[in-house]
Amino acid sequence: MEISAGGRLEVRITAADVGKRVSVRRWSEHAAEGERFTDTVGVLTSWDNGVLLITRRDGEGVRIAESSLVAGKIVPEAPARRRGPAASWEELARISARSWQPLERERLGAWELRAAAGFTRRANSVLPLGDPGLPLDRALTAVRRWYAARGLPAYVQLATGAEGAQELLCAELETRGWTREVTAELWTGGLAPVADRETSGVELSRTADETWLARYQRKGLSDVALKVLGSGPSVWFATVPGAHGGPPAAIGRCVVDGRWAGFAAVEVDPEQRRRGLASAVMAALARRALDEGASAAWLQVETDNAAARALYTRLGFAVHHAYHHYREPEDFGGAGAGGPRVAGTGPVV
Template identity: 70%
Template sequence: MEITAGGLLEIRITPADVGKRVSVRRVEDGGRLPPSFTDTVGVLTSWNEGVLTITRKDGVSVRIAESSLVAGKTVPPAPARRRGPAASFEELARVTARAWRPLESEPLGEWTLRAAEGFTRRANSVLPLGDPGIPLDEALARVTAWYAKRGLPAYVQAATGAVGTQEPLCAELERRGWVNEVSAEVRIGALAPVGDADVDEAALSAVELTRAPDEDWLGRYGKVRDPELARRMLVEGPSVWFASLGGGRAIGRCVVDGRWAGFAAVTVDPEHRRRGLATAVMTALARRALEEGASAAWLQVETGNPGARALYDGMGFATHHAYHHFRAGR
């Protein structure tokens, strides 16, 4: 917090700082002695009628009464803590989008409306990389109507936690009753360490790489209501590879796109977990991606998946930003 030479806390933010990253301290209203304080860091997304809204990097918006503030200041963007390649948010957003191509899309200003008959939220949500070109309420009305015409719920995929991400949009969606149904992290790392991972050579040699998923692969993936639709979607991408070990005991998917290799659908039969099979699958895919000239890796992992997060931690992946799927309120 900002402390003067006399040791006093100061409030050095005003409504003119909306849109900037700030750090504030507020006193909790509980009549405790000594008083209790709470610190919040995030983007100041609004300051209206005596209430501040600060959107944290995890996408959660915190409302704070102006009267409870005891200190506040603007702070620089969060430092990059990732290991491996440097990447902008926009570069990663476009690379990850190409790995989950929709069956149809339509521009709305700098937004892209995407639909794929409901297969994966990533291909059935709005990608808002800029300004829709019309007022937000009108844009959201068009979004809702576009998805309703296709018999789909309306989702907006908005990101937080990196320079250029969409904390203000998250706050505006939340204010309008849109619900954050799921959050995930986009993690990045160098590709070579994944290809050089300490892995059981017998398991690695048993990994089969193909250009399309077979029945065993789809069965292990377990998110398939329409196998033909799933195949159409999963094979789309710049250079897509599927890995399978032991008739579907462990599977994975990798999309090679320039310098990037994107990993997805790494899944292991519960009876065969903790045997290094996921590592074997990822190592085999990484080696193929290295052969195609990739040098950096990315993946997406939901925040409620501690097992996968621990695996990726061990491989050197670090969080670049988070994204959230907001669904239109009913």
């Protein structure tokens, strides 16, 4: 924290520093002895009516009374990660969007509105990478009307935890009643280490056939869902056949896009886990991606999926940033508000 020449802590931030990364210390007289000082690091996303809102790397907002501050300073952006390929969050947002392509899209300035009959939030949310060309409230109204006309709830996908990410826009949506429903993380890593694994028994295909779909977690998929799964610059599906013609022992999906290979839908029969099948599936897909010229890898994982996170760590992946889907408030009077929702809009990242 900032310490003056006299050895005292000082608050060296003001409301003019909104949007900057800060570190603050606050004091609470009601906390237990030894726990009365709390440090918080993140982006200062607002300072209104005597209350600071600081958004941490994981997207969580911390509200702090100005009167409780004992120290505060501006701090540099988080140092560059030492693992994985270099990339900005915006580059990865564009790359990941191309691997789950919607059936319908429309531009609102630099924002992209995406819809695919409700299959996966990634193809049914706004990707706001820049200025919408309208004041925020008008842009959000246009967004809500666009999704309401399609019988879908409006979602906005935002990133936090990387240099220049969208903490401020997260705070703006929250003040307007938008609710964060899902938080996940985007991880990156080198592709070659993933390929350096056993791949025996893995079969590759360009399409998600009935066998592959028998293991996929989403059942009863529509034609729209199948089109989204098959979308992307170069899509591959991996299958480890099951015993006696049953569902596959393991599956996976990979989209190759320039230097990047994106992994998804890596699923293993619960009775055959911890046998290296997930690693084998990813290795087979990685080798094909290397053949197509890719060198870097990314994937998305929910924050509570401990088994997947352990596997990806062993394969050399590391967290790049968090991303979130914010859902519109329920008080909108558009054509689709309060009406029936399209099936498939459940908790899918």
